[in-house]
Amino acid sequence: MLVSLVLLLLGALAAVVAPSLMARARWPEREPVVALWVWQCVVAAVLLSFGLSMTFSAAAAWQAVRGQVFAPAPHAVVEAYALGAYGPWSAVIAVLLALGGLWTAAMLVREVLRARARRGRRRAELLVRSPLMPGEEPGAGRLVVLEGERPDAWWLPGSAPQLVITTGALGRLKGRQLDAVLAHEQGHAQARHDWLLHCSGALATGFPQVPVFAAFRDEMHRLVELAADDVASRRFGRLTIALALVELNEDRGVFGPGPASDAQLPSRVDRLLSPRERLTAGRRLRLTAAAAMVPVVPLLVAFVPALRALG
Numbered sequence: 001m002l003v004s005l006v007l008l009l010l011g012a013l014a015a016v017v018a019p020s021l022m023a024r025a026r027w028p029e030r031e032p033v034v035a036l037w038v039w040q041c042v043v044a045a046v047l048l049s050f051g052l053s054m055t056f057s058a059a060a061a062w063q064a065v066r067g068q069v070f071a072p073a074p075h076a077v078v079e080a081y082a083l084g085a086y087g088p089w090s091a092v093i094a095v096l097l098a099l100g101g102l103w104t105a106a107m108l109v110r111e112v113l114r115a116r117a118r119r120g121r122r123r124a125e126l127l128v129r130s131p132l133m134p135g136e137e138p139g140a141g142r143l144v145v146l147e148g149e150r151p152d153a154w155w156l157p158g159s160a161p162q163l164v165i166t167t168g169a170l171g172r173l174k175g176r177q178l179d180a181v182l183a184h185e186q187g188h189a190q191a192r193h194d195w196l197l198h199c200s201g202a203l204a205t206g207f208p209q210v211p212v213f214a215a216f217r218d219e220m221h222r223l224v225e226l227a228a229d230d231v232a233s234r235r236f237g238r239l240t241i242a243l244a245l246v247e248l249n250e251d252r253g254v255f256g257p258g259p260a261s262d263a264q265l266p267s268r269v270d271r272l273l274s275p276r277e278r279l280t281a282g283r284r285l286r287l288t289a290a291a292a293m294v295p296v297v298p299l300l301v302a303f304v305p306a307l308r309a310l311g
Contacts, residue, residue, distance in 0.1 A: 002082070003056050003081060003301065003302060003304075003305060004052075004053045004056035004057045004060065004090065004093065005053075006301055007049045007050075007052050007053035007056070007298055007301055007302065008049070008050070008053040008093065008097075010049045010297070010298055010301060011045075011046045011047075011048075011049030011050045011053065011298070014042060014045055014046050014049065014212065014294075015046050015210050015211060015212040015213075016211055016212070018042045018046075018212050018215075019211045019212050019214075019215035022035075022038070022039070022042075022215065022219070023215070027279060027287075028219075028223065029226065029271060029276070030276050030277070030278055030279055031278065031279050031284060031287070032223040032224075032226035032227040032230065033227050033230075034279075034284055034287050034288060034291075035219070035223050036196070036220070036223050036224070036227065037288060037291055038287065038291040039216055039219055039220070039223070040196075041291040041292060041294045041295055042212065042216075042291075042294055043200075043203070043212065043213070043216050044294075044295045045294045045295040045297060045298060046212055047104075048295050048298045048299070049298040050097055050100065050101075051097075051101065052298055052299075052301075052302045053093065053097060054093070054094050054097035054098055054101065055069060056069075056081070056083075056302070057090040057091070057093040057094035057097065058090075058091075058094035058098075059081075059083055060081075060083040060090035060094075061088075061090040061091035061094055062091070066078075066083055073306070074309075074310075076309045076310070077305070077306045077309045077310065079309070080305040080306060080308060080309035081305050081306075100207075103206050103207075104202065104203065104206055104207075106206075107202040107203070107205050107206035108198065108199065108202040110202070110205075111198045111199075111201050111202040111205070112198055115194070115198060119156060119157065122156060123156065143162070143163050143165070143182075144162050144163070144164045144165070145165055145166070145167060145170065146164060146165070146166045146167065147166070147167050148166035148167060148168050149166075149167075149168045150166060150168050150251070151166060151168040151169040151171070151172045151173075151247065151248045151249075151251070152164075152165070152166045152168070152169055152248065153165040153166070153169050153181050153185065153248065154185070155185035155186070155188050155189055157188075157189060157194045161189050163182060163185050163186075165178075165181070169181070169247075169248060172247040172248065173244055173247055173248075174243075174247075175240075176236050176237075176240050177240055177241075177243055177244035177247065178244075179235075179236055180232045180233075180235070180236040180237075180240045180241040180244050181232070181241075181244050181248070183231055183232040183235050183236060183241075184228045184229060184231065184232040184241060184244075185228070186231070187227065187228035187230075187231030187232065188224065188228050191224070191227065191228075193220075193224040193227075193228070196220050196224060197217075197220055197221065197224065200213070200216045200217040200220040200221075201217055203216060203217070204216065204217035221264075222264055225264065225268060226268065226271070229241055229268060229271075229272060233272060238272040238273065238275055239272070239273070241272060242269050242272035242273050245265060245268060245269055245272075246269060249265055
């Protein structure tokens, strides 16, 4: 039971401390892909800590669960965890964490279903505004051009992903700016950023009071855009994608003095026009490796009694 409490406290500590540590870091804007990986590892560690705590609590509370979890383990290993020393509290913890896991799964399913419904509505709207020609198959073209004065472009994910762009955007974008916008949206599709947004949104919606999940959602929305900007800038240059962002959004009041619907755009443009030097390859590798070790910590905590008993 002590292991279960340690894992529970470890998950809670990571959920509270990690957002403040990441907020103080200045390197994520320089390396958004690495920052995406770090955030995923932190959230995985939190969820793993709670999941392992639930498992050990259930094993302490119910003999049937204990028999399944420790079926192949020697008697000395089972004794090392002292599962029989704690009674009702282990059952309460196990039930609460199990309910949290079920709630998380339900929120993820709801998020995915809502995303599918939104995509269905947008595809239906596309068919109305851009009907198929005789003999044309639905989803046959990856690029859809819509009549519209408002400059806009977006990627529509799904089994047949499509890039949608308005004639207003085609009239605004000059030279390779259109290619840069295409590369930006393709960067989202290739990295499957939509799934990151689904998962982070489900956790933040299901547990709005948990700091790490709210920060995870906010940072995913910000970092996926920075990562896609970098994909486009590597192919077509920072100035090209920055000008394309300005052309697509200058009529929306984004760059004015008042509050804007997308307050991140000015900072994205500034980042592209005044780039900071990337981290060295060695430091990127160290950050990636260190982040990969974060989910290993709860596993080590969980197996310490067993290793001591066997050693």
